[in-house]
Each structure stands twice: as structure tokens, then as C-alpha cells.
Amino acid sequence: MEDHHHESTGIPIPDQGTERLQLAIAIDFGTSYSGIAYIDSKRTYREAPEVLTSWKGKPDMVLSKVPTIIAYPKDDKAGLPILWGYEALGRSEDDPRSEDIPRFKLDDYIRYSNFKLRLPCHGSDSDGAEPDPDWHNYEDVDPERSAGGRSAEEVTRDYLNLLFEHFEESIVDLEPDYSSIGCDYHILLTVPATFTKRTLRVFESILRRTIMANRTNSDMTIHLQAGSYREPEAASMYTFFELSNTSRMAEGKLNINDCFVICDAGGGTVDVCSYKTNGDIDISNSQYPFTLTPVTEPEAKFGGSAMIDFGFKSFVLMRYGHLAVQEMTELEMNTFLQEFISRKEAFVDSQYTETDYQNIPLPRTLRILFPNERGFLKISRSKMREFFARSVRCTTELLLSQFYSMCDIPQNHIKPSQIKYVYSVGGLGSSEYFRRAVQHCIETADFGRFSHVRVSSPHAPQRAVVSGAARIMHQNMIPTIPSGLPVFQSHLINAxxxxxxxxxxxxxxxxxxxxxxxxxxxxxxxxxxxxxxxxxxxxxxxxxxxxxxxxxxxxxxxxxxxxxxxxxxxxxxxxxxxxxxxxxxxxxxxxxxxxxxxxxxxxxxxxxxxxxxxxxxxxxxxxxxxxxxxxxxxxxxxxxxxxxxxxxxxxxxxxxxxxxxxxxxxxxxxxxxxxxxxxxxx
Structure with a gap:
């Protein structure tokens, strides 16, 4: 099969005369959660990509993301498999799932989480330099090498291999035509705005050692691309298409020269980028074409949901002590944290809520050691606000920096009144309290200069990056795209x-x-x-x-x-x-x-x-x-x-x-x- 190449990206474009199916695949390798989306070349650009929602360890649930966690057996000779995703979290004895799902004792494993933060290195490019000091203030960023003798690069490679293998196994059942024998793969991995040149080089070297880059099947071709698009840019593509659905976005209308900011608040970092409209966007009747122009360089800081989770862990340590926490099993700690995460996502801090406390069931070990707690850890609304505080402050600082950059660069010709919306995506994008808190901080900052800016979220904000990246890859595969359709390929020179x-x-x-x-x-x-x-x-x-x-x-x-x-x-x-x-x-x-x-x-x-x-x-x-x-x-x-x-x-x-x-x-x-x-x- 002869390939042509896209004029602007150089990405191979399948020959239009061929009958072989081309599949655009996006992988969102996140700090806390990862996901996969896909769409084939026969679909139109208006159709939404499919998101993989079935994962090992949770076969009966529909989940768009899988935890970025991997667990290796402590004894390599024990014959135990490597666990990843939900399997690495474990499951309790009263789990109602079928008995044919194997059970593994997590105490027999060494678990790695948040290892994306250990790729050398965010925030610095000097050999041997340490990452941003903020990132060393949080536990469980990555176990020490001595614990398992594995580097972040090795763990990342193994996790991506398991993720891709699961996709290929699942896709055969979901869409037989999408199997490796029936189509070619065009895979895009987005990167955070914090990735430096050195980090990207390390990430590319990891990908070259994965099965995605070393497939020997002569019946298919895999085009692998990483680093061309950053996560907030992919989220922008997703948000753009969501704007056309009035049932999901009720803001009304963006006019010519209006600006908005995409805020991707994920597990590790908060990434932001800004765009200006170059045509009328009437959401009610989806008028096309128009384009979106980037007006500032993306920015990012470590301030995602992992920071909130760390605040909870520190609170538990202070309340019950190190000795008591060390008595808990790995499964108990995981279950305890997941219970908090579910409360965190539902927290709204309303004075009309039925109780002033979030009641989190205590693990069995803590129930025995602390019977006076009556089986629950009570967290007040003020303590929940304290957990969120640093993430809210970090996000607000980034957004204000974007606002000032848009208005202060002379060639932008942007007034504060032109900045209309902040669209919050990622894990924290679904938190109502997070949106309200950021909205309040923006309204009160700089004497209300940006009090008119509204903070909102598109439908399913946790899917924004992976679904938007799949749209980008899909459009790059199609040589004929409506002339005005934005493909989010332009970046601004930042100096x-x-x-x-x-x-x-x-x-x-x-x-x-x-x-x-x-x-x-x-x-x-x-x-x-x-x-x-x-x-x-x-x-x-x-x-x-x-x-x-x-x-x-x-x-x-x-x-x-x-x-x-x-x-x-x-x-x-x-x-x-x-x-x-x-x-x-x-x-x-x-x-x-x-x-x-x-x-x-x-x-x-x-x-x-x-x-x-x-x-x-x-x-x-x-x-x-x-x-x-x-x-x-x-x-x-x-x-x-x-x-x-x-x-x-x-x-x-x-x-x-x-x-x-x-x-x-x-x-x-x-x-x-x-x-x-x-x-x-x-």
C-alpha cells in the first residue's frame, strides 16, 4: 500500500483507493489514570471517537479510565503475573464479582504509582537535576529503586505494554474489523505541558522499547507519534466539539474575537492553554466554519488531584499515627483511599447538606485499634476545603497568568472583557466544588478585573484529553477536511x-x-x-x-x-x-x-x-x-x-x-x- 503524507504534519495518510481500514488511536498516559480512545478512517470528522470502558479487575463496570498503577511480584520465581490498573488496587473479600476472577494478595507485590512524575524530569533539563521541589513533598511518587530495583522508565514501558495489549484484546471483541490483521494503527500519545526536551526524549526512548514500536506483524503497520500535541491542546479539540451541543453547554454563544481557557486539572499537573475565536460560533445551530487561534503558550504546575489525596493521607497519619497505619494491609489502604476519592468527587460544600461531615468507613485494622471512632472517619467541611486549597490556589495562579499574558502581549490586541470562559477538564473537572472555588478566586482577584469570566466543564470532562487526541489523529489521517475546521496544530513562539x-x-x-x-x-x-x-x-x-x-x-x-x-x-x-x-x-x-x-x-x-x-x-x-x-x-x-x-x-x-x-x-x-x-x- 502506498502512503501519502499530510501537508502540515507529515503523518502518513492512507491511499484513498485502498480498502484497508485505518484506525486512529489516542493514549492518554496520565499520572493517576490513563485511557484509550479510537476512531476509524471511515467515520466522519463530526462523529465522536469511542472510548475504551472495560478494564481488567472491573469487568462489570463502565469506566473511561484505568488507574496508572502497576504491581510486580516480590518473588520473581513465584509464577505470579504482573498486576496493573484496577487489579493492582486489589479487591475485598465481599466483592460481589464472579469467582472465576483470580484473587491475588497485594502483600506479595511491590506496587508502583505516580511514576510518570519520576520521568526525568519535569521543570528542569539539566542532567542529574532534580524535578520541581514541590514534587518531592508527596509520598508515593514512586518507590525507591531499592524497593524493587526498577526505574521509572522501566515501569512506564511495562505499563504502556500492558495497556496496549489490553486494548488489542478488547478491540477484537468489540469490533472484529479493528483487529491487527484487519487495519493499520495510527497511535498518538499526548504529553503534559510540563514535559521538557529531556523528558520528551526519555519518553520517546521508552516508546521505542514498547511492543507498539516493535510489532513484527507484516500484515499491519503501526504509525506511532508522541510529543506533537500537548494534553491541554487535545482537551481543546474535545471542548470545541462539545460547544456545539446545547444540551451539554448552556453558555449560549461565543462571538468573533472571544477568548476562552482550557484548564486540564489531572492527577499530577494542572495544564492551561488559551484560544481566540476567528469566526462566529453559534452553539444553538452549530455554524461552521470557524477557527480557534492560540494566544498564549500553555502553562502547567503540579497541583492536580494527587495533591488533594496527599493531604488526606497526611491527615490520616496525624490522626492515627504511623504505627497504626503501618498495621493496615495494602488492600485496606487502597480501599480507604478510594472511599475518600469518591467523597472528594461528590463534595460540594453546601450549607444545605444533610451533615457537616464526610463519613468514610474505616478499614478493619483501624476499627479494631480505634473502637471509639464507631467505624467511621469523620471529615468536616472545613477540612475538605483545606484538602482542596492548594490545588485551587495553584489553578487560580495559572489562570490569572494566562489572563495577564493574553492582555499584556501587544500583538494579541485582547481586552479583559474578551475573555469569556474557563473550561475545566480532567479528573478535577468533574468536581463541582473545585469549579466553584476557582470561580470565586477569579472573581475576587485583582479587584474583580476578571469577575465576568465563567468557569464551566464540558460533558464527561475526564475524557477530554483522550477523546480530543483521537479527533486530532483522525483529522490528520483525512486529507480533505472542511477549510475552516480547527485542527489545533499551531503553537506560539514563547520567547x-x-x-x-x-x-x-x-x-x-x-x-x-x-x-x-x-x-x-x-x-x-x-x-x-x-x-x-x-x-x-x-x-x-x-x-x-x-x-x-x-x-x-x-x-x-x-x-x-x-x-x-x-x-x-x-x-x-x-x-x-x-x-x-x-x-x-x-x-x-x-x-x-x-x-x-x-x-x-x-x-x-x-x-x-x-x-x-x-x-x-x-x-x-x-x-x-x-x-x-x-x-x-x-x-x-x-x-x-x-x-x-x-x-x-x-x-x-x-x-x-x-x-x-x-x-x-x-x-x-x-x-x-x-x-x-x-x-x-x-
């Missing part, structure tokens, strides 16, 4: 890049030495049709022979209107605002003598020659034997990757400098290791 001028610019504009010429500015789109951008900056040097020359590249987070123009202005800016990224060494000794002479003699334009003649008169640093040599500094941006190198007549004359495209918290200078962005030569 400006400039080069230190040594003599003059190659476009003929005379500049003073030590000025900074900004060749790409913050807020620019990576691409009109996809997440790829290539910028060439023309440069020139006075050279009398082939040699190596250096060009210094700077990075600035400031707004484009206040970019410094020379080195002396850097002294007046905060240390973290402008950073020397790297030095590009252009080696002209790699160029043939004939090409070099041709460029330095007749290749220079009369305009450049005139400039150099003037420069020779005012400076003694340019000798009569030196003539202008033109070359280009090239920057490419593709998804989460950015690279810098130099070219001479189409020939690369420098090493490639790979830049970190995901940033630290620029409001906190101490979060930037060494004050520099790391680069890796490749």
Missing part, C-alpha cells in the same frame, strides 16, 4: 531569539557592533498549517580567508515591544529575562575554495559592498583585503523541539544546537538552573 551583531546584517541594514538583532519574536506562530517553523537570518562577515567565526544567540522572555537593542541595555533587565543561549561556530574551512571565492568576490551585492566601503572609512578593524561573506543562521521549531545552525550556500557549516523549548517558571529566577538554557550538540 524572542536574537543574534549579537558582529559587523552588519546581510540584508543591507547597517548596524553598530554589539547590537542585538531579533530574528524571531515572542507570540509568532510556528506555522499556519502545522507545528513547524523555519526562520533564516541572513548574516555577513568581513573575511579574507576561510576560517571559523562565532555568533552569539540570545533568548528573551520580555514582550516584543521592550526588547533590548544592545548589550549595554541588558544591565537594566532582570537576570533571568535575557539569557545567552549558545554560540554558533560557523566553520568556513569546510567550504570549498571555489565556492568561498565566488561568494566573496562576485556573490556580494553592490549594496553590501557599498556598506563595507563606508565601514572601512570609519573603522580600522576592517583591512583592505577583507571582503563581505554572506551566510545564514537557521532556526527550526518543530513541536517541542528547536534547533539552531548556520548554512553557507545551502551547506551546513556548524554543529546543530538543540534548544530547550519548554521553559521554567520565569517569574522565579531561582527555578532556572545556572541562569542558562542548556543546549545539546547533535
Amino acid at each position: 524572542s531569539y536574537g543574534v549579537l551583531v558582529q559587523t552588519f546584517e546581510g540584508d543591507g541594514k547597517t548596524l553598530i557592533k554589539n547590537q542585538i538583532s531579533w530574528f524571531i519574536k515572542k507570540g509568532r506562530y510556528q506555522g499556519d498549517n502545522g507545528p513547524f517553523l523555519k526562520v533564516e537570518k541572513p548574516l555577513a562577515r568581513m573575511l579574507s580567508k576561510r576560517m571559523a567565526v562565532n555568533d552569539t544567540v540570545f533568548y528573551c522572555k520580555a514582550d516584543p515591544g521592550i526588547l533590548p537593542t544592545c548589550l549595554s541595555e541588558l544591565e537594566h533587565l532582570p537576570r533571568h529575562m535575557v539569557i545567552e543561549v549558545c554560540t554558533i561556530e560557523s566553520d568556513f574551512t569546510k567550504v570549498s575554495k571555489s565556492d568561498f571565492k565566488a561568494t566573496t568576490s562576485e556573490g556580494a551585492t553592490s549594496r553590501l559592498s557599498e556598506i563595507f566601503r563606508k565601514l572601512k572609512k570609519v573603522t580600522r578593524s576592517i583591512s583592505a583585503s577583507q571582503v563581505p561573506t554572506q551566510y545564514s543562521l537557521v532556526m527550526t521549531v518543530n513541536g517541542l523541539r528547536a534547533e539552531l545552525f548556520s548554512e553557507f550556500k545551502g551547506q551546513r557549516i556548524s554543529k546543530v544546537q538543540e534548544l530547550n523549548w519548554q521553559l521554567w517558571n520565569w517569574h522565579d529566577p531561582d527555578s532556572i538552573p545556572g541562569g542558562e538554557l542548556p543546549t545539546v550538540e547533535s
